[in-house]
Amino acid sequence: MSLPDCLRRMSLPGLSGTLGAVRADRLLSLVLLLRYRGRMTAADLAAELEVSERTVLRDVEALSVAGIPVYAERGRYGGFALLPGFSIDLTGLTPGEAVALLTSGSSATSGALGLHSEFSSAIRKVVAAMPDRARAEAVGAAERVLVRQGGLLRDPADPGPVPVLTAVQQAVFGGTRLRMRYRPGGPAGTDGPAGAGRGGATERVVDPIGLVQASGRWYLLALRDGVDRTYRVSRIEAAEPLDEPAHRPDGVDLEELWLRRRADFRSRHPGVRVRLRLPVARRERLEPMTVESECASGDVLEVTAAFGDLRHAAASIWSLVPEIEVLEPAELRAALHARAVAAAAALAPAAATTPRTGLCPEPGAGPGTELAGPRPSAH
Incomplete structure (x- = not known):
């Protein structure tokens, strides 16, 4: 029965x-x-x-x-x-389906909806109904995934698709090492070896510990040569799970590890606060930013927004100038001014006697059409 x-x-x-x-x-x-x-x-x-x-x-x-x-x-x-051997036949859940359920029970989901006890009860039923081997695989995989609110520095407006996530997930769940081509970016040391800075992608082999989704953005927590590393998955250009078993410490508490690494990162990269002024009617232009405070007076709005560093702030605000005025810091105003001067010089009108010529034929010109501009003299 x-x-x-x-x-x-x-x-x-x-x-x-x-x-x-x-x-x-x-x-x-x-x-x-x-x-x-x-x-x-x-x-x-x-x-x-x-x-x-x-x-x-x-x-x-x-x-x-x-x-x-x-x-x-x-x-x-x-x-x-x-009694040993007693089994329960409730569902035909696959290990993959069980992992999906087990990794969805974060404080950002069931707890936030007031369904924590109901979710815990449902998970008990799901897990206990699985065969021993499948249950062990599902629970082990679920312990390597964490979903949380709050990224390393800010919440992305739209993180977009992550093509290599499946390959990274295979290495994490399978407990194997991962070969990947990684492109550092953002504040120095954001993801990857400390002090790697910005530059081209490089290949490396890591020992995955777990995957964390923080505010919609995926991070890979791993060891490289025995040293803790945190990689943003969207910056992994290629990934390949290897046949070698990963060196993963026993008894890892993924949530505790993530919180510790995030606190350490934020202590080393406090970011910058930027005061901006803009028309109230253009408030929607700030949607991609992390706005910490704002104050309106008539048709004018002043806000304080957080960015990873000055480079990040300049890149985010440049396309909004001159609709948005930067009040401070002075370093950011100077950086935007220098960029504007360089852009003005590149787009300055040419002298009437010096036509701006290109290297390619104009659209519609047939084969053999000569390029505009002065013809080189014969020797």
Whole structure:
């Protein structure tokens, strides 16, 4: 007889309708806890199920009467357990589907919706229903993925697709080393070897620890030559999982590791704050930025926005000039002014006697058409 059949056949005196459904669900959760975690004390079960120990004892007795092989072990390390070999057939969930569910239960999802206890109950049912080997694979993979609010410095407006994510995920879940071609960018040391700076992509082999999605942007936490590294996945130009097993420390708490690395990064790269002035009607132009504060007076709006560094700020604001005025810092005003001077020089009108000629024929010109401009003298 399957577990659902046992529960349906159980006699629940005095309980009907909603109350009966609540108790049946709690009994199922109790069995799933024992199936997934093994022996548990009455106190642990009570805390997990949010009931009293007396209620747990009554539920255990009811399960025994219904034919569920739950038994008590006496002594200091005793508790309740299921007979070895007892299995539950609830779903045909694949390991991949289970990983998707297990990695979705972050504080940014179920907890934020007020569904933390419901989500935990659902996950217990999903995990306990899986075969032992598939359950071990799914739980192991889920421990290598973290979804959180808040990136390293700021939240991206639209991170866009990440073509290499599948290959990176294969290495992370499979526990293998990863060969990748990585292009550093942003503030020096943002992703990759400290002090790598900006430049072309280079190839490296790393030992993946886990994947973190922070505010929609994926990061790979890894070891390179035994040293902690954090890589932005969107800057990985090519990735190939290797056949070699990765050197991953045991007992990694991915969330704790991510928070520690992010705090360390922010302490080394505090970023810059920029004061901007613009018409209130153009407020939407600030959407890609991280606005920390704003103040309006009539038709004028002043805001303070955060950027990774001056280079990042200049690149973000340049296309908005002159609609947006930079009030401070002075270094950013100077950088934008220098860029404007260079652009003006490049676009300055040419003298009438010196035509601006190109190297290619004008559109529509046929083969053999001579280029405009002065003809070189013969020697």
